[in-house]
Amino acid sequence: MMAVAAAVAVTACDPEKLDADVNAREVRMTAGGAAVEGYIYLPAGVSKELTLNFPGTTSGILATSGDTKIVKAYADSELKKIYITGVADGVTTVGITVGPGTKSDTYGSAGTQVKVYVGTGGNSTQKKNQTLKFANSTEDAARGGAYALQAVTGAKTAVTWTSSDPAVAAIEGNVITLVASGTSTITATAEASDNFNQASASYTLHVQ
Numbered sequence: 492m493m494a495v496a497a498a499v500a501v502t503a504c505d506p507e508k509l510d511a512d513v514n515a516r517e518v519r520m521t522a523g524g525a526a527v528e529g530y531i532y533l534p535a536g537v538s539k540e541l542t543l544n545f546p547g548t549t550s551g552i553l554a555t556s557g558d559t560k561i562v563k564a565y566a567d568s569e570l571k572k573i574y575i576t577g578v579a580d581g582v583t584t585v586g587i588t589v590g591p592g593t594k595s596d597t598y599g600s601a602g603t604q605v606k607v608y609v610g611t612g613g614n615s616t617q618k619k620n621q622t623l624k625f626a627n628s629t630e631d632a633a634r635g636g637a638y639a640l641q642a643v644t645g646a647k648t649a650v651t652w653t654s655s656d657p658a659v660a661a662i663e664g665n666v667i668t669l670v671a672s673g674t675s676t677i678t679a680t681a682e683a684s685d686n687f688n689q690a691s692a693s694y695t696l697h698v699q
């Protein structure tokens with residue numbers, strides 16, 4: 492029976508799914524259903540685990556780093572996993588090859604490459620920006636009264652809050668205490684992640 496190419500789905504373990512479907516004719520990568528250039532971002536010293544899903548068995552899985560000074564990679568054929576570790580800032584690729592099937596299945600070999608950005612290695616053009624917004628640029632509140640922080644929109648990651656003057660408005664977690672009359676700038680900051688840059692937005696709070 493003629494062997495056919497194995498279909499290999501590569502899923503990165505981070506909030507934005509990264510898939511690579513590979514056959515003898517094309518390499519197609521999607522993220523959230525949209526076609527994109529496949530990539531992984533890693534800070535130096537951090538590892539990421541990829542899980543391979545494909546039908547049948549394989550004679551082995553191989554992961555090869557294009558530059559071991561930037562990225563180290565190895566495969567566990569039994570667990571069908573790839574482990575990628577950022578070593579130093581830079582950009583390289585990791586080649587993934589799934590060997591032909593064994594025993595009774597008829598799958599041939601298949602492979603793909605995933606681009607890896609480590610640290611500041613060109614990653615700023617790959618990570619998406621967050622745009623945080625408040626409905627109002629200023630707000631008034633009475634000292635001693637109940638007050639809720641303004642809702643912020645556009646955040647894709649966890650948000651932390653800070654006050655420029657805790658003696659006027661003190662913040663602990665998402666709880667604000669109006670301490671004294673005055674003015675403070677309230678800032679919401681969405682943290683950076685593998686897929687998003689850090690972002691922030693502020694508004695002015697006048698406490699009477």
